[in-house]
Amino acid sequence: MVLIQWNSELEIGNPAIDAQHKKWVGMLNALNEAMIEGKGREILGRLLSELIDYTAVHFSTEEHLMQVRLYPDRDQHARQHAELKATVGKLQRDFAEDRLMITIEVMRFLKDWLYQHIKNTDKRFGEFLASKPAS
Numbered sequence: 425m426v427l428i429q430w431n432s433e434l435e436i437g438n439p440a441i442d443a444q445h446k447k448w449v450g451m452l453n454a455l456n457e458a459m460i461e462g463k464g465r466e467i468l469g470r471l472l473s474e475l476i477d478y479t480a481v482h483f484s485t486e487e488h489l490m491q492v493r494l495y496p497d498r499d500q501h502a503r504q505h506a507e508l509k510a511t512v513g514k515l516q517r518d519f520a521e522d523r524l525m526i527t528i529e530v531m532r533f534l535k536d537w538l539y540q541h542i543k544n545t546d547k548r549f550g551e552f553l554a555s556k557p558a559s
């Protein structure tokens with residue numbers, strides 16, 4: 425089952441960021457699939473770490489671009505990133521220490537966060553980029 429179907433609502437109009445978001449959605453779907461298929465801890469743990477590593481890469485791409493383009497809302501945007509990073513960091517620790525399973529609820533949380541963040545926060549940044557082409 426596909427957790428998130430990529431669709432135009434998720435496009436923010438910046439090709440580099442859109443490509444990263446697409447990859448990110450793919451990784452989340454892969455983790456979801458592995459969970460549904462009842463894959464073992466090793467595989468789930470690996471997919472979870474890959475997702476978290478890619479999240480960090482993606483967030484720094486956006487934050488760097490926000491800095492370069494002097495995006496006025498960059499602090500608030502970066503704060504949302506930091507909050508998610510802290511949450512998934514805890515999730516990963518709990519998983520490693522056997523205090524957490526990857527469940528439908530965990531997947532739903534990640535999906536909702538990602539969807540809302542892209543659709544609202546990232547999209548506002550995309551609109552800003554479009555309104556102020558790089559000189």
Ligand SMILES: [Fe+2]
Nearest residue numbers: 445486542546
């Ligand atoms: Fe993003």
Ligand SMILES: [Fe+2]
Nearest residue numbers: 486541545546
């Ligand atoms: Fe973002």
